[in-house]
Amino acid sequence: MTSPGSSPADAPSIPHERPEILGQLERRFGDELGAGFRVQATVDGVPTVWVPAGDAERVLHHLKLEVERPYPMLFDLTAIDERLRGHRRDQPASDFTVVYQLLSFDRNEDLRVKVALAGDAPSLPSVTSLWSCADWYEREAFDMFGVRFEGHPHLQRILMPPTWKGHPLRKDHPARATEMEPFRQSEARQEAEQEALRFRPEDWGMKRGDDDHDFLFLNLGPQHPGTHGVLRLALQLDGEEIVDVVPDIGYHHRGAEKMAERQSWHTFIPYTDRVDYLGGVTNNLPYLLAVERLAGIEVPPRARMIRVMLVELFRLASHLVWFGTFVQDVGMLSPVFYMFVDRERIFDIVEAVCGARMHPGWFRIGGVAQDLPRGWDDLVGDFLDYLPRRLDDYERMILPNRIFRDRTVGIGAYTREEAIDWGVTGPGLRACGFGWDFRKERPYSGYDELDFDVPIAEGGDCYARAEVRLEEMRQSLRIVRQCVDGMPSGETKADHPLATPPRKPRTMEDIETLIHHFLSVSWGPVIPPGESAATIEATKGANGYYLVSDGETRPYRARIRTPSFPHMQMVPWISRGHLVPDLLAVLGSIDFVLADIDR
Amino acid sequence: MTETARALWSLGGIVLAVLSLAAGLIWVERRLLAVWQERYGPNRVGPLGLGQVLADTVKLLFKEDWIPPFADRPVFVLAPTIVMITVLTSFAVVPVAPGIGVVDLNVGVLFVLAMSSLGAYSVVLAGWSSNSKYSLLGGLRAASQMISYEVFMGLALMGVVVLAGSFDLRRIVEAQRDGWFCGPQLLGLVAFLVAGLAETHRLPFDLPEAESELVAGFHSEYSGMKFGMFFVGEYLGVILISALTTTLFFGGWLGPWLPPVVWLLLKTFVLIAFFVLCRATLPRPRFDQLTGYAWKWLLPLTLVNLAVTGAIRLALEGP
Numbered sequence: 001m002t003s004p005g006s007s008p009a010d011a012p013s014i015p016h017e018r019p020e021i022l023g024q025l026e027r028r029f030g031d032e033l034g035a036g037f038r039v040q041a042t043v044d045g046v047p048t049v050w051v052p053a054g055d056a057e058r059v060l061h062h063l064k065l066e067v068e069r070p071y072p073m074l075f076d077l078t079a080i081d082e083r084l085r086g087h088r089r090d091q092p093a094s095d096f097t098v099v100y101q102l103l104s105f106d107r108n109e110d111l112r113v114k115v116a117l118a119g120d121a122p123s124l125p126s127v128t129s130l131w132s133c134a135d136w137y138e139r140e141a142f143d144m145f146g147v148r149f150e151g152h153p154h155l156q157r158i159l160m161p162p163t164w165k166g167h168p169l170r171k172d173h174p175a176r177a178t179e180m181e182p183f184r185q186s187e188a189r190q191e192a193e194q195e196a197l198r199f200r201p202e203d204w205g206m207k208r209g210d211d212d213h214d215f216l217f218l219n220l221g222p223q224h225p226g227t228h229g230v231l232r233l234a235l236q237l238d239g240e241e242i243v244d245v246v247p248d249i250g251y252h253h254r255g256a257e258k259m260a261e262r263q264s265w266h267t268f269i270p271y272t273d274r275v276d277y278l279g280g281v282t283n284n285l286p287y288l289l290a291v292e293r294l295a296g297i298e299v300p301p302r303a304r305m306i307r308v309m310l311v312e313l314f315r316l317a318s319h320l321v322w323f324g325t326f327v328q329d330v331g332m333l334s335p336v337f338y339m340f341v342d343r344e345r346i347f348d349i350v351e352a353v354c355g356a357r358m359h360p361g362w363f364r365i366g367g368v369a370q371d372l373p374r375g376w377d378d379l380v381g382d383f384l385d386y387l388p389r390r391l392d393d394y395e396r397m398i399l400p401n402r403i404f405r406d407r408t409v410g411i412g413a414y415t416r417e418e419a420i421d422w423g424v425t426g427p428g429l430r431a432c433g434f435g436w437d438f439r440k441e442r443p444y445s446g447y448d449e450l451d452f453d454v455p456i457a458e459g460g461d462c463y464a465r466a467e468v469r470l471e472e473m474r475q476s477l478r479i480v481r482q483c484v485d486g487m488p489s490g491e492t493k494a495d496h497p498l499a500t501p502p503r504k505p506r507t508m509e510d511i512e513t514l515i516h517h518f519l520s521v522s523w524g525p526v527i528p529p530g531e532s533a534a535t536i537e538a539t540k541g542a543n544g545y546y547l548v549s550d551g552e553t554r555p556y557r558a559r560i561r562t563p564s565f566p567h568m569q570m571v572p573w574i575s576r577g578h579l580v581p582d583l584l585a586v587l588g589s590i591d592f593v594l595a596d597i598d599r
Numbered sequence: 600m601t602e603t604a605r606a607l608w609s610l611g612g613i614v615l616a617v618l619s620l621a622a623g624l625i626w627v628e629r630r631l632l633a634v635w636q637e638r639y640g641p642n643r644v645g646p647l648g649l650g651q652v653l654a655d656t657v658k659l660l661f662k663e664d665w666i667p668p669f670a671d672r673p674v675f676v677l678a679p680t681i682v683m684i685t686v687l688t689s690f691a692v693v694p695v696a697p698g699i700g701v702v703d704l705n706v707g708v709l710f711v712l713a714m715s716s717l718g719a720y721s722v723v724l725a726g727w728s729s730n731s732k733y734s735l736l737g738g739l740r741a742a743s744q745m746i747s748y749e750v751f752m753g754l755a756l757m758g759v760v761v762l763a764g765s766f767d768l769r770r771i772v773e774a775q776r777d778g779w780f781c782g783p784q785l786l787g788l789v790a791f792l793v794a795g796l797a798e799t800h801r802l803p804f805d806l807p808e809a810e811s812e813l814v815a816g817f818h819s820e821y822s823g824m825k826f827g828m829f830f831v832g833e834y835l836g837v838i839l840i841s842a843l844t845t846t847l848f849f850g851g852w853l854g855p856w857l858p859p860v861v862w863l864l865l866k867t868f869v870l871i872a873f874f875v876l877c878r879a880t881l882p883r884p885r886f887d888q889l890t891g892y893a894w895k896w897l898l899p900l901t902l903v904n905l906a907v908t909g910a911i912r913l914a915l916e917g918p
Binding site: 582 | 632878884
């Protein structure tokens with residue numbers, strides 16, 4: 001057993017000596033901001049600084065543009081309702097805290113900038129002029145916490161319905177239907193709700209017509225065969241040419257972050273599966289890496305490799321669905337069936353290991369639920385022999401096709417700088433020729449012991465994204481092969497008091513163990529207070545969990561940073577000037593899942 | 600049997616045969632697609648799933664005949680009938696076998712082309728009268744598609760006409776006794792097949808429908824049997840184009856051993872299967888790309904084909 005506080009081997013290799021940036025910031029802003037500038041220690045070792053609300057924009061500007069080896073990406077922006085939090089050692093007083101998480105590729109380091117806000121109507125300046133992707137993140141923080149970002153161009157609700165009362169992630173907002181008035185939808189209320197959803201071009205600064213002709217405003221979705229889920233895009237069309245797009249999201253919002261605050265650390269695991277519902281257990285991993293770091297649990301090697309193997313199998317399954325539906329969106333009907341057949345074989349393996357198919361919820365705090373079943377290696381081995389030939393077929397069938405190329409080359413293209421500005425991660429970023437992969441850059445769960453390449457492509461268009469994902473599938477097969485060949489023996493769950501479910505054998509022998517077992521199963525483990533974040537290379541890009549523990553049986557705050565959210569935000573930017581069919585190609589190529597956007 | 604009686608028998612027989620073939624195509628297409636897509640297709644209703652045809656027909660017939668309140672009523676009702684009428688009328692000039700056929704027009708090829716042009720109104724009017732944005736976009740695409748393929752569709756056939764020396768489809772078949780025109784008119788054949796795909800709005804040229812983009816395009820607002828008429832009209836179009844291609848390029852009913860009707864049906868079926876195969880294989884170009892292909896590649900190619908065919912014919916046989 002590892003003692004809490006030691007550096008678990010499972011954690012990403014972030015250096016634990018004092019990061020250089022803290023000194024740099026202190027020299028630059030320390031005197032000027034005085035007591036307003038503060039450094040906070042965190043369990044995950046991510047350098048964290050507090051700055052006053054009025055100076056946040058200046059500090060962020062410095063970090064993005066002036067500091068040497070800068071932080072070009074706004075990885076996440078969220079808020080915390082601090083009003084009920086007990087453990088806040090070396091943090092300034094705050095009712096609401098806005099958290100900016102920045103990413104520096106040069107340093108391979110994150111930086112958290114926190115801003116303390118007081119009162120019931122907190123506000124601070126917007127950073128939308130610094131980062132394009134701040135737009136939706138600020139709207140989300142406003143929607144969920146009621147934090148106003150002054151200077152934001154469209155500070156409106158984004159996930160909740162426009163008629164919603166209150167801000168759901170505030171601690172005083174009810175979390176359960178039973179704590180609220182019974183829901184009734186009268187005829188009049190239905191009318192009002194529908195009217196509230198009507199798209200008014202003027203609200204978005206759009207003109208209804210040009211000098212000599214009118215624009216066509218088209219609602220694409222929320223129910224539409226090309227949007228892969230309940231996504232609504234309001235299109236401003238000139239003929240079939242797209243003048244502008246306004247995505248309307250939130251139809252798939254299920255309040256996953258709020259649910260985390262009402263679930264035990266253990267029982268929240270299955271909820272994560274449903275966030276990127278094509279990624280299955282991939283979603284468990286960043287959550288558990290963050291929990292395990294808070295708890296100081298070291299996961300045994302066999303469990304780590306089982307996790308990696310399942311995650312890579314799910315990456316394959318997700319990429320297959322993506323590939324099939326993408327080419328279907330450009331009119332090629334057959335490949336999706338071939339790929340669903342392949343995916344079914346992956347689910348056969350997943351089912352044999354976990355008992356469930358799409359959402360196994362198989363990982364546990366400290367390991368996985370059970371050991372692999374007898375004969376698993378033959379099952380996986382057969383699949384590893386089967387899929388490569390099929391992938392070669394798909395490559396020959398789809399990529400050289402003249403019509404397919406005409407539909408995808410040069411469509412929805414963005415540069416590396418634009419991608420970073422919009423918060424794009426994963427294959428979308430690698431399709432711009434930038435080989436950033438969290439599995440390589442910050443190896444977690446034993447990826448550093450595995451041999452694989454990070455495929456990249458040039459052009460940043462729909463075609464390049466297809467190339468990258470196809471090659472990624474081959475690399476995933478390589479990783480799975482190494483897992484089959486090199487699966488270590490040993491435990492599949494850490495021998496740690498906070499690992500769940502707790503170990504059973506000695507419970508019937510002494511009463512103390514029985515009591516602990518009973519509490520740990522019924523209430524769940526008490527995770528030590530602190531803050532920790534973990535990011536992994538999920539199927540669609542960087543998936544990160546930022547957890548705040550207040551020393552209870554449940555998270556105080558669980559922030560889920562999903563890749564689809566910023567990717568969807570970028571769609572209008574890359575679709576303007578193209579035609580309606582191109583928009584569908586773009587949507588297909590960026591690979592999003594609505595639950596991953598809305599959570 | 601008098602001439603009139605025979606014509607009436609032919610008419611009734613051909614209409615019945617063509618309509619049941621079109622209905623049967625529902626099953627054929629779904630089963631063929633399934634074979635090519637690693638699935639089963641309809642195999643539950645009746646032997647081999649053949650009952651599916653009946654089940655689908657009954658379902659369509661018994662659905663509520665609903666007209667959206669915002670639609671332009673008369674045109675909305677009229678639009679689906681146009682496609683049925685034009686395609687069925689076109690079958691009148693298709694020679695089935697020696698002695699079987701509704702009418703032998705000396706301008707048969709032109710008649711078919713004229714009917715095909717009229718048929719395009721069906722889709723455009725449906726898109727317009729539905730008064731829905733998706734339908735409108737579908738109708739607009741149908742119009743843009745029409746000006747793309749119509750130009751070279753007729754030209755693609757002129758090589759055949761030059762070789763046969765007639766617009767009469769029966770004489771064109773007779774002219775292929777010494778060799779089918781698919782060889783010397785290969786370019787014409789390819790261009791005509793492309794035009795045929797576009798004419799019938801089948802993938803890869805199902806742009807006015809384009810499920811992943813326009814939901815159901817021009818027939819988004821249609822349901823019940825009015826939708827059924829578009830549905831059957833599409834299959835009728837497939838049969839018509841296949842039968843015409845057989846007649847014009849593959850010797851029509853000509854062939855050894857088997858009765859002429861069987862030959863025509865066999866050849867037509869192979870072409871229908873080719874249509875289904877196209878749907879199973881190809882992605883969909885954008886409508887501006889289709890127009891581009893049509894005007895930049897196929898139109899010049901068919902013109903060259905016509906000029907060369909004419910020149911060779913002149914050189915061989917004199918003016």
